[in-house]
Amino acid sequence: MMDIRLLRIDDRLIHGQVATTWSKFTGISRIIVVSDDAASHPLQKILLTQAAPPEVKSHVVSIRKLNSIAGHALMNDVKVMLLFTNPKDVMRVHQSGLVFNSVNIGGMKYTEGKQMVTHSVSVDQTDINAFKYLNDKGIELEIRKVPGDRSQKIMDVLKKGNFL
Template identity: 75%
Template sequence: MDIRLLRIDDRLIHGQVATTWAKSTGISRIIVVSDQVASNSLQKLLLKQAAPPEIKAHVISVSKLIEIAGHPLMKDVKVMLLFTNPSDVMESYKRGIPMKVVNIGGMKFTEGKQMVTHFVSVDQEDINAFQYLDAQGIELEIRKVPSDRKQLVIDVLKKGDFL
């Protein structure tokens, strides 16, 4: 599997992902990786329909990602892995999914979370996952679209006194 972009965006497949990021990375597949979403047949159907016609979309669990990652049929497939949260990214890394950069595109505000940018909110579980990934030498960049200036999530967390 040729991972062209590994992104956290709880909006999943939407305009920015389906157009800007897909074109800039040259992917042929978007793989949404979420145990919760993978168990919701309606949400799976809607997400598959949201992808551009030239890009195949799949919705799978973290375990399924681990299972298919090394499969010979996936060897040269250019993919975007799309996650809803950093804990699933951390779990995927721990289970053997290689990564150098994680793009953070959007994590909505919900009860128990705090805003760190105008489109990224975190709780302690998110912070712990980000710290773990950072300690592994993985770059954690906040950018909505490719043309945005990179912000490193650890720097943003430090500046906001979250660390």
């Protein structure tokens, strides 16, 4: 089984902070972007894989593909960062059997229908429902842009803002 060092939600996916700070902090050798949307766009796949630091291999896969490679022998003990754009997809991979203990929430930008809960995280009811599911499964849900930031629990932020 692959060694998931960081499972992160960041709708910007691979960018400067992720590619450098988190890669070094977690000691990963591979970044796997898990997005049905990105995996279906060849140009976006190329751009995302080129954004990773040279010493880190990167891939863009669909949720279904992640499920098929997660337990593959070639992934045994490979230190990975899994990147998602939203909590619903994280919930889907958990429901399909992927085991992980925590989710780091970096950025979820504001779009119509969402509400800001912190300066970098916006949610709608679908996001809240996915966070509730993950929390109910005992998974730690922390908001932290970079390793040096103070960690905030998303469920505490949602409760304080009367979203739960």
